Amino acid sequence: MRQEIVYSVVVPLYNEEMVIDESYKRLKKIMDTTSESYEIIFVNDGSLDKTREKAEKICSQDVNVKLVNFSRNFGHQPAITAGMRTSSGKAVIVIDADLQDPPEVMLKMIEKWKQGYDVVYGKRIKREGESFIKKFTAGAFYRILKSMTSIDIPVDTGDFRLIDRKVCDVLNSLPERNRYVRGLVSWIGYRQTYVEFVRQERFAGDTKYPLKKMFKLAFDGITSFSYKPLVISGYLGGVSFLAGMIMLVKDLVDFAAKGLKLVNFQFLLSVDLIMFGIVLSCMGMIGQYIGRIFDECRGRPNYIIENIVNKRGD
CATH class of the missing domain: 1.10.287 (Helix Hairpins)
Structure with missing residues (x-):
C-alpha cells in the first residue's frame, strides 16, 4: 500500500531550463530533512525551452516528483491551481522555481503548521536584486489592494505559502476562472500566520512577471475582491x-x-x-x-x- 503523503510542494514552471535543476536539488535537500513523505509537483505552464525535457528527466529518476504538462501557456495562477488540484499531501506548499523565495523557509512554515496554523505565508522584509521601480510598484500595489478590499490581504506577500489540506480543498472547490490565489486564501479564512524572510536575487534567467503581467495580476486582484x-x-x-x-x-x-x-x-x-x-x-x-x-x-x-x-x- 502506498505511503500517505504529508507534504505536497507545488512548483510552477515557465521557461525555467536554467533554474530547474538547482531548484529541484535544493527542494529535495530540504524536504528530505523532514523525514516525512512528500511529493514535488512541477507544473509546466507551456514552456518553450527545455524545461519540459529536464523536468521529465527528473521525474524518471525520483519517485517523489510529478510533472503536470499544460497544453499551452495559461499563466502563473492557473499553474498554481492545477498543482493544488493534483496534490494529495496533508499540507501544500507553493513556491516558485526561481529560488527568490528560499526553500529553507519552508521548514519554518512546517513548524508553524505543526503548531496548529492552517495557512502560513512568507512575508518579505527585504527584496534583493530588484530595481527601485519593481520594488515601488509592488509595494504600491499591495497597499492599494489592501485599502480597497474588505478582507485582510497581507502586504509584502506573494504566493509562497503553506496551506493545510482542508484549506486546499476549499480553494479547489471555488469555481471562479480569474483566480487571484493569495487573495482567495485570505478570503477563505482559517487560522493564519506568517514567517519573515529576505527575498533573494533570482538564481538565473529573466523574471516571468514583466510589466504587462504585473498589471494583469493587479487588475485580477482588485476586481476579484473590491467594487x-x-x-x-x-x-x-x-x-x-x-x-x-x-x-x-x-x-x-x-x-x-x-x-x-x-x-x-x-x-x-x-x-x-x-x-x-x-x-x-x-x-x-x-x-x-x-x-x-x-x-x-x-x-x-x-x-x-x-x-x-x-x-x-x-
Whole structure:
C-alpha cells in the first residue's frame, strides 16, 4: 500500500531550463530533512525551452516528483491551481522555481503548521536584486489592494505559502476562472500566520512577471475582491458634472457682467479632454468587471492538462 503523503510542494514552471535543476536539488535537500513523505509537483505552464525535457528527466529518476504538462501557456495562477488540484499531501506548499523565495523557509512554515496554523505565508522584509521601480510598484500595489478590499490581504506577500489540506480543498472547490490565489486564501479564512524572510536575487534567467503581467495580476486582484473602483468611477462622474456646472455658471456670469466671450475654444477643448478622459477611464474600469463576467459565463476551464508524468504511475 502506498505511503500517505504529508507534504505536497507545488512548483510552477515557465521557461525555467536554467533554474530547474538547482531548484529541484535544493527542494529535495530540504524536504528530505523532514523525514516525512512528500511529493514535488512541477507544473509546466507551456514552456518553450527545455524545461519540459529536464523536468521529465527528473521525474524518471525520483519517485517523489510529478510533472503536470499544460497544453499551452495559461499563466502563473492557473499553474498554481492545477498543482493544488493534483496534490494529495496533508499540507501544500507553493513556491516558485526561481529560488527568490528560499526553500529553507519552508521548514519554518512546517513548524508553524505543526503548531496548529492552517495557512502560513512568507512575508518579505527585504527584496534583493530588484530595481527601485519593481520594488515601488509592488509595494504600491499591495497597499492599494489592501485599502480597497474588505478582507485582510497581507502586504509584502506573494504566493509562497503553506496551506493545510482542508484549506486546499476549499480553494479547489471555488469555481471562479480569474483566480487571484493569495487573495482567495485570505478570503477563505482559517487560522493564519506568517514567517519573515529576505527575498533573494533570482538564481538565473529573466523574471516571468514583466510589466504587462504585473498589471494583469493587479487588475485580477482588485476586481476579484473590491467594487470600490466602480464607486470611485461614480464619484468621478459626479465631480466632473459639478465642475462643469460651476464653470458654465461662471462663464455665464462673466458674459453678462463683463461682456467677456462666452466661447473660448482652447478652454472648451481642455475641458472636453478632461471630461472624455474621465469618462473613458470609468468605462475601462467597468469593462474590466464586464470582461470578468463574460469569462465566468463562458465556463471554460482555467487550464488544459496535456499529460501527467509520474514514476509511480498513479
